[in-house]
Each structure stands twice: as structure tokens, then as C-alpha cells.
Amino acid sequence: MFYEIASVIVRGMASVSTPRATARAPLPTPPSTSAQASAPASAPASAPTEGRTTRPALDWRIRFAALSLVWGFSFLLIKVGTQGFAPFQVTFGRLLFGTAVLGVALAVKRERLPRGLRTWGHLAVAALLLNALPFSLFAYAELTIPSTLAGICNATSPLWGMVLSLVALSEDRPTRRRVAGLGLGFLGVLTVLGAWQGFSGLDARGTALALLASLSYPIGWIYVRRTLAGNPHSNLSLTGGQLLLATAQLAVVTPLFTSLPTSLPVVPLLAVAALGILGTGLAVLLQFGLVSEVGPTTGQMVTYFIPVIATAAGVALLGEPLTWSTPVGALIVIAGAALTQSRARR
Numbered sequence: 436m437f438y439e440i441a442s443v444i445v446r447g448m449a450s451v452s453t454p455r456a457t458a459r460a461p462l463p464t465p466p467s468t469s470a471q472a473s474a475p476a477s478a479p480a481s482a483p484t485e486g487r488t489t490r491p492a493l494d495w496r497i498r499f500a501a502l503s504l505v506w507g508f509s510f511l512l513i514k515v516g517t518q519g520f521a522p523f524q525v526t527f528g529r530l531l532f533g534t535a536v537l538g539v540a541l542a543v544k545r546e547r548l549p550r551g552l553r554t555w556g557h558l559a560v561a562a563l564l565l566n567a568l569p570f571s572l573f574a575y576a577e578l579t580i581p582s583t584l585a586g587i588c589n590a591t592s593p594l595w596g597m598v599l600s601l602v603a604l605s606e607d608r609p610t611r612r613r614v615a616g617l618g619l620g621f622l623g624v625l626t627v628l629g630a631w632q633g634f635s636g637l638d639a640r641g642t643a644l645a646l647l648a649s650l651s652y653p654i655g656w657i658y659v660r661r662t663l664a665g666n667p668h669s670n671l672s673l674t675g676g677q678l679l680l681a682t683a684q685l686a687v688v689t690p691l692f693t694s695l696p697t698s699l700p701v702v703p704l705l706a707v708a709a710l711g712i713l714g715t716g717l718a719v720l721l722q723f724g725l726v727s728e729v730g731p732t733t734g735q736m737v738t739y740f741i742p743v744i745a746t747a748a749g750v751a752l753l754g755e756p757l758t759w760s761t762p763v764g765a766l767i768v769i770a771g772a773a774l775t776q777s778r779a780r781r
Contacts, residue, residue: 495728502721503737507744509714510582510589511752512706513574519703521693522574527685528707529570529715534682536716537675549668549676557662558677559684564655566681567688572648579641581755586745587627587765588645590738593772594620596653603657616774623767626760674719735776739769 516525541548549555577585597617628637666673726734742765749755 495725498721498725499737502718502725503740503744505713505718506737507741508748509710510586510745511748512710512714514577514582514753515706516703516710517574517577519700520696520707522578523571523685523689523693524696525574525707526570527689529711530566530678530682530685532708532711533715534678536712537671537678537719540671540720541675544671546669546672549672554666555676558673559680561655561659562677562681563684564651564658566678567684569648569651572644572651576641576644576648579638580645581749582753583746583749583755583761584642585645587742587768588642588649590742590768590772591620591624591646592649592652593775595650596656597775599653599657613775616771619774620768620771623764623771626767627764629760670723739773742769
């Protein structure tokens, strides 16, 4: 998310030309699941960066912590944004600001947007599945559910991804560890939702929308793997094009389902701006640098901090209720998601 982008594309994607990986890299690998709701997932690029790399001014641990905080707070920002604007307007603003950030980055690096109708066609589908649709679903979900629950639902994307990859990707074989992680993860979901008490007090519609948003990411990842793996354009170029298309999609949809706001409340407006600039634009650039420096395995671990931060932010800053089942279930979900993406040592 926050984001989207918004999450680890199915691990096997990197097998096109590199060892299996789980996050963005200069080689054909996908973005981190936090991206799901925290940042835009994008197609992989196949050309590694050449030449000597300069050492970043900030230690990678500081940037890792910043990325975790930005994506973790994305669900709170969505909640605040929907207090002043319609969900589609929140999503459109988020994408508009995020696209502007990547546009500046492309200009600074003197990179161009992708070329070729086929590439743009595939990016349009990726933009819908990985940005426009899940971002909008999370915004609508948070009209009726706490941001804490939305953040935890976002963490189920790796679980959905494993289920779908077993069906859609013939080379992705299940292992006992991954199957155990899948079962553990969904047990965590049931714990968060309070299944033993009949889901009492739970808004079924909002929860379903949040889970559908998390499901949209792996569907998009599998599509990207099948259509854009090995694409010669850079990650930045592809992500910029994808966000541009997602913004255009929302520019068409938003006026059809909403009316112009009669006012521009300051706090919700700032929340939407921060969601786009930090959670969708800057976060993607941070993740690019992290994966390049410390590798996809370490870079994708930011995913497991997001629901913890989202829960803490929602409770501390928005006063959202917290029962024992929420943090306990969230930890079970995180543990299950980690198992589904782990590999037994050889």
C-alpha cells in the first residue's frame, strides 16, 4: 500500500532470470507486500544498475525504520482522509501526489516512461489490480472498520498469494512449511475477527472489502509475472508509468461516483497529501534503495512491521478500540505469512 505498492509479487517471479526473491531489485523481482496498501507494486525490470554505486547518506536501518513507519501509518492516513473526502477522492489524491513524486524522480534521473503499446497495456491492468482497485477498496473499507483491522487484513496478502500461486504457477510447489504457514495465517485471521464469538460487532461489508483489497495484490502480481517479467525498462520507469495509468483510471471513475467537495478540510487534505507523497511516492524510492543495498530478503521484512505499526497508530492516535484478540491474531497472521514465504535450508 500502501499501499500499497503494495507487496511481494509471488516469489517465483524472480526465477525468470535470477534466484528466487521476494522484493524489488534491479533484477526481475517484485515489490514488497507492504506495498499492497502502502505503495504501488510494479513490474520488474531486467537490467541491473551498472557502474559503481554510491553509499547512501543514511544507514539502511534508518531507512528501513522510516519505510516501516510510513507504510504502517498509511492506514491511519486513509482513515483521516475519508473523514473529509469520499473514498474515490482519497484514492485519486493519493495516486496524484504519488505520481508527482515519481515524476520528479524520473526527471532528476533523466529516465523516460516505458515505450510500446503492449507494455502500456499490461501496465494498465497492473495499475488496476495493484493500485486503483485495492487502494479504493481499503478507502471504502475504512468507512466502517478501524484502521487497525484494515492494516491486519493487508498482512494477509502473502497468504492469498500462496494459494493463488499454487493454482496459477505450476512451478510453485507447496512445502510442509508453507502449508503450515498458510493454515497458521488464516487461524490468525479468525482470531482477529473473533470467530469463536460469531464475529460479534464486526462490520462484515467493510472487512470483506479489506480482504478483497489484499486479495487483489497477488492477482496483480501473478499477472505481472506472466506478462512483464524480463521487461527491459527500469523499475522506476515501470512504476512511474503504472502510477500514471492508475491516476488516469481514478480521474475517470471519481467524477462518475462522487461530486466535487464543497470544502477542503485541512487535516484530511494533509492526510491525503502525506499518503501520496510519503506512502506511495517516497516509500517506493526508499524500497528501491533498500533492496539494492541489503537484498530482497531483508528488504521485504518491512512487511511484517506494518500491521504492528498500523495497530499502534490506530489505538494511540485515533482512539480505536483494542481487544486481546487483535494483537494476538495479528502476530499469528505475521508468523503465518513469514512461513509461507520462507524456504527450508538445504
